[in-house]
Each structure stands twice: as C-alpha cells, then as structure tokens.
Amino acid sequence: MKTIAILGSSGGNLFNLGGKDPEKLIGEIIAQTGGADAAIGAVQFIAASESMDTAKDATPAALYGWDLDKRGIKKLFEGTLKETNEAAAALDAEIAESIQAGRIDGLIVMSADPEGANRQSVAAAAGRKLPVVGTGGTSMAQIAAKGANVISVSGTTGTTNRTRAVSFVQSLCKFWGLKYYPVLGGAPASGAAAPGSPWRKISLKGIMQASLPGFIAMAIVLALSQIPALKGLSEVFDLMLKALPVVLAVIAAKQVSDLDEVSIVAGVIAGALSVEGGIIGGIAGGIGAGLLVRYLFVQCVKWRFPMTTVNIVAGGIAGLISGLVMYYLLAPLALEIGEWIKEMINLAISFNPIVAGAIAGLLIWPAIIGGVYHAAILPIVLLEMEKTGNSFLGAVDMVGLVMVSAGITLANIVAPRDKGEAAVAAPGFLINMGFGTFVEAAYPFMFSNKTVFAGAIVSGGVGGALVGLFNVRGTAYVPSFMGPLLSNNVAGFAASMAVALVLAFIITVIANKAARVKARGQADIAA
Known part of the structure; x- marks a missing residue:
C-alpha cells in the first residue's frame, strides 16, 4: 500500500472552488484512495477565512492535520494567518521526518508554500524523488525548481473537488503502476460489471421523483394564468413546458455520472438539444450525457489531460454528442412514444x-x-x-x-x-x-x-x-x-x-x- 501526504492551503482561486471547505476538499481525495491500493498518511492544510490573494497576516485561519484513528482530518490550531503559518512549521517538520524515514510515498500539493510552511516537506520529497502532483501555478513551479519530481500539474479553473481528486490519485497510481478505478457515486467505476457501473445507476423512478417540483411549479403557473389579471403567465407556462426536458436531462445526467457540476453542464446541453423529444427525450438525452461524461472523464484522466480540459471534454463534448443524437435521430421517436402513452390514457377515459x-x-x-x-x-x-x-x-x-x-x-x-x-x-x-x-x-x-x-x-x-x-x-x-x-x-x-x-x-x-x-x-x- 502506497501512502500519500496532502500539503497546502485553501489558496487563491482554489478558495472559491472548494478550498474554503477543507473537510469536503480533502474528503474527496480520501474517497478516491478507496479506488486504489493507497492511503493518506499525513495532512498539513492551512485554511484561511478568505482567498489567499487578499488575505493578510491578521486574517483568521486554521491548521488541519491527519487523525489516524478516525481516518479523517482534524483541526489542530486556530488563530491569525501568521500564527497558523508558524504553527504549521512544526507539523511540516514531522511530515518531512516521515518522508525521510520512507513512510510517505507521494505528495498531493494544493496552493502550497514551498518557501515557508511547506519548506521542509518539499525539500525532503525532492531529496527522495517522491512523485508530486498538485495545483497552484506559482507554488508548483517553485516546487519543481527545488528539484522535486513533479509528475502532474493541473489548474483549478473549471474543476471540482472530485475531478481534482481523481486527477491527483490517477497520476500517482499511474506513476506507481497501480490499478485505479475512480470512485464515482460511492463505488469504484471499473467497467460494466463494477459495483459503481453507471448502468446500474439509471433509475427512471429516481429521475421522475426528483423532477416532480418542476412539474408542480408548472401546474401553479398554469393555474395562475387562468386569472384574468395574470393572463400573461400563459407565455411563462409555455416556456416552462419547454424547460421540463432540460430539468429531466440534468437530473438524469447527474444521477448516472455523479460528477457534480460537470454532469450538470452536460445535462443542460443535452437537455436543450432534446427539447423536441419531450420529457422522454430529455430523460434519454440526460442518460446518454451521463454515460458519456463518466466514460470521457475517466479516459481523459488516463490520458493525463489537464484537469480543466478534462472537464471541458467530459461536460461539453459529452452533452453535445448526446444532445445531437437526440436532436437529429431520436427526438421524434421519443415524442411519439410519449404521445402514444397519453393517447392510450385518453382513449380509456373517453370510452x-x-x-x-x-x-x-x-x-x-x-x-x-x-x-x-x-x-x-x-x-x-x-x-x-x-x-x-x-x-x-x-x-x-x-x-x-x-x-x-x-x-x-x-x-x-x-x-x-x-x-x-x-x-x-x-x-x-x-x-x-x-x-x-x-x-x-x-x-x-x-x-x-x-x-x-x-x-x-x-x-x-x-x-x-x-x-x-x-x-x-x-x-x-x-x-x-x-x-x-x-x-x-x-x-x-x-x-x-x-x-x-x-x-x-x-x-x-x-x-x-x-x-x-x-x-x-x-x-x-x-x-
């Protein structure tokens, strides 16, 4: 089993993309190690109350470390940013000692400070040529300049906690020659027969139940439009009617791929192109987008694309492909199926x-x-x-x-x-x-x-x-x-x-x- 140390801070741009919530940020990395023969061995993370781009010495901050018994992070110190950086130095020395003793096999670094709070750990990792992955343009360049074995660098723009975590663990496992299956939706996703297979996550019942608020909102607008003073809402009703396939597509895509914002974007794109297929078209387009998002995401990570590009390909291209298939090929069929079901009901009622x-x-x-x-x-x-x-x-x-x-x-x-x-x-x-x-x-x-x-x-x-x-x-x-x-x-x-x-x-x-x-x-x- 390989052991990983996580170093860094809530960062500048990272602060708005997950850095301000250390539990979720690092929790996602912990979850992804479940898809590989790896584990977390140490954490040193400085979380400020605002972006590091504007933070000052007096900015409130906290230092998080690793709780070996609970297998999670814990708050070790809380004070000003200056005091927290000083407190981090002692933890930095402990992690550096673990690296030198061979108890750490690789580093995940996020918006670190190789000249200050992370100086000793980075130096020790460089000395032992440990693989280093991470985000933060300036800090990663400084870490590489110190002789560290930086094997993967990713930006934060357009990424999420999950997509970054997958990229980190995938890069390390590839370096070590370990098998790794991204943990999406609670189980490793290794293919059709895997416990986390996206095919097993398709649930028409779940999609319908989750989309119910949209239908109720539409019904309320319809009722209000019957009031003479609110006749103008009939146009709103028509607009909401067209939006329903998009709602269903987003829910379906997120359900199948479970990649947070990436799957939502794919669902919106696919749903917009599936409108002519009605709600059945929206569901089909969203499911297709979710399946493609998951596949393209995993493949792009394996190909070591930058994480921002991975998200663009997975979210944008997956939604576009699924949506175009619906728009040009399947939307008329989906609409016809829906109309057939409604006609059968109306026939029974009229009889x-x-x-x-x-x-x-x-x-x-x-x-x-x-x-x-x-x-x-x-x-x-x-x-x-x-x-x-x-x-x-x-x-x-x-x-x-x-x-x-x-x-x-x-x-x-x-x-x-x-x-x-x-x-x-x-x-x-x-x-x-x-x-x-x-x-x-x-x-x-x-x-x-x-x-x-x-x-x-x-x-x-x-x-x-x-x-x-x-x-x-x-x-x-x-x-x-x-x-x-x-x-x-x-x-x-x-x-x-x-x-x-x-x-x-x-x-x-x-x-x-x-x-x-x-x-x-x-x-x-x-x-």
Whole structure:
C-alpha cells in the first residue's frame, strides 16, 4: 500500500472552488484512495477565512492535520494567518521526518508554500524523488525548481473537488503502476460489471421523483394564468413546458455520472438539444450525457489531460454528442412514444371516464403498497402534465390516496381504537392536508384492521369514479386547499376530494367502534 501526504492551503482561486471547505476538499481525495491500493498518511492544510490573494497576516485561519484513528482530518490550531503559518512549521517538520524515514510515498500539493510552511516537506520529497502532483501555478513551479519530481500539474479553473481528486490519485497510481478505478457515486467505476457501473445507476423512478417540483411549479403557473389579471403567465407556462426536458436531462445526467457540476453542464446541453423529444427525450438525452461524461472523464484522466480540459471534454463534448443524437435521430421517436402513452390514457377515459376513474381509484392503493406507483403511475402522471399542466391520474392520486389517508388518520384522531393512536395519526393528517403527500401515514391503521384496509380501497374507487364523472385533471403533492385551484374543474375536484375523505372517515370510525366493542367483549370474557 502506497501512502500519500496532502500539503497546502485553501489558496487563491482554489478558495472559491472548494478550498474554503477543507473537510469536503480533502474528503474527496480520501474517497478516491478507496479506488486504489493507497492511503493518506499525513495532512498539513492551512485554511484561511478568505482567498489567499487578499488575505493578510491578521486574517483568521486554521491548521488541519491527519487523525489516524478516525481516518479523517482534524483541526489542530486556530488563530491569525501568521500564527497558523508558524504553527504549521512544526507539523511540516514531522511530515518531512516521515518522508525521510520512507513512510510517505507521494505528495498531493494544493496552493502550497514551498518557501515557508511547506519548506521542509518539499525539500525532503525532492531529496527522495517522491512523485508530486498538485495545483497552484506559482507554488508548483517553485516546487519543481527545488528539484522535486513533479509528475502532474493541473489548474483549478473549471474543476471540482472530485475531478481534482481523481486527477491527483490517477497520476500517482499511474506513476506507481497501480490499478485505479475512480470512485464515482460511492463505488469504484471499473467497467460494466463494477459495483459503481453507471448502468446500474439509471433509475427512471429516481429521475421522475426528483423532477416532480418542476412539474408542480408548472401546474401553479398554469393555474395562475387562468386569472384574468395574470393572463400573461400563459407565455411563462409555455416556456416552462419547454424547460421540463432540460430539468429531466440534468437530473438524469447527474444521477448516472455523479460528477457534480460537470454532469450538470452536460445535462443542460443535452437537455436543450432534446427539447423536441419531450420529457422522454430529455430523460434519454440526460442518460446518454451521463454515460458519456463518466466514460470521457475517466479516459481523459488516463490520458493525463489537464484537469480543466478534462472537464471541458467530459461536460461539453459529452452533452453535445448526446444532445445531437437526440436532436437529429431520436427526438421524434421519443415524442411519439410519449404521445402514444397519453393517447392510450385518453382513449380509456373517453370510452367510459367513470369506469376508468373507478378502476384507477381501486388499484391505486395496491399499486403504492406493492411499489408499483412510483415506478409506473408517477411517470404517466408526469407525461400527462407535460401536455396540459395537470393529470387525470394526478387527480386520482390526490383523491384516492391523499384524501383517503387524511380521512383514515382524521378518524383515528376523533375516534381512535385507543388513545395512543390519536398521537400517531395527527402528524399524518396534517401532512396529508398541508402538503398533499405522506399517504403512508394510514398504513398502521390499514394493516391492523381489514375493514379499514377495505374501506381505503372502496373510498379510492368511489373518489376515482367521481374524478371520471367530473372529468377532473389535477395533481397531488400540493396543499389540499390548492388542489382544486390547480385543476381544470375546481368544484368537481373539491367534491371528489371531500367525498373520498368523508367516506374513508366514516368507514374507519365504524371499524374502530367495532374493534373497541370486540375488545371490551373479550376483556369481559377473560374477567
């Protein structure tokens, strides 16, 4: 196992690119050593409260060192920058001694001071010809001038903590002849079969759930645009509609590649070129960008490109390639798939909206309990919202799930089987009504009483039938009082919501009363 020492400071330009947060900056380097047969053996890092380009002797600063037991950095000293530099000299001497004793095999240097705080360590590394990698134009030039074996120098512009850390560890491992797999998203990324393979990180469910706030924002704008004084917002709605594929592409790219700002840039580029493919096009473009970002990033690091160039190639070129493929080849197909799915839903609704709503309402509780909801129903809801800003299944969600859960929890506040259940039910009721989510609050009462469970399904079916009767299009995940305002039928949606809540409430109260009577009867028999 090779041992690495980290030397340096929060720097000038580096300060604004991660240097002001030593824990994250050095933590990323520590994480990357997990992808190689290497470990951190020493740290000497001076963190100032402002960029070193403007810092003075009196600027507050802190000295960080290595905690061998916790395998992380710890604050050793805090004072002015001048005092911190003086305190760093003692740690510098200790690290220099470790280098001379052969306990350190390489250096990672960031905005170091080879003439002051890092003088002894740099001299010792030069004497033993240890490989040195790092950032900081002036300091790295000075280190090289002192005879150190500088094998890789990178700028900080356009880089992130992760991309710099990968570059550092990759360069050192290549020098030592060690295998190294960049740790992206928590596991080494070594290829298709690796634990960290980007293919395994693709999750349509995750992409859809993360993008939901964008769809809700669009629904709010649509509702506001119906107010005569705010008609101008209809143009904003049209603009947001075009932006949705970009949102999905960014989320998809970041999910797959997990390279922070680099993947975000790639996702934006790919998403902008995938707009004509709708939300399916945005997802496909973002996934393609994420896969390419990861591949190009690793390859460019292996080819020892400067880190700024690596980010440009990985973020810019990956997004461009994926986006152009979508723009010229796949966008029409993606749009057609989305339209086909929406037409199938509309066909079922137009055939018999009441039956369609009832079936959706009856099945929605089994779907969410069985884990099908977020994987199948939510994507369809978002596809519907892409076109109209609200959704038939979104309305069934609010009525059949949220309002039914609210009815069940309200019943257990007003007439619980025992007093303790009221305290459990109250937070769930408030969240359902206040935020339009957390339907799981009804689970304890549904799973412990078959009548309540059946009542939930029946109430969902009745509510869904009313959604079909009134031809409602709406959404969940918003406060209950806002639900009708964001729908195409305020009165119809409000009536559907009220009926589902009251029906679930009544059935649960009856079930609770029967359970209490049964419990008292059993107690009398036992007595």
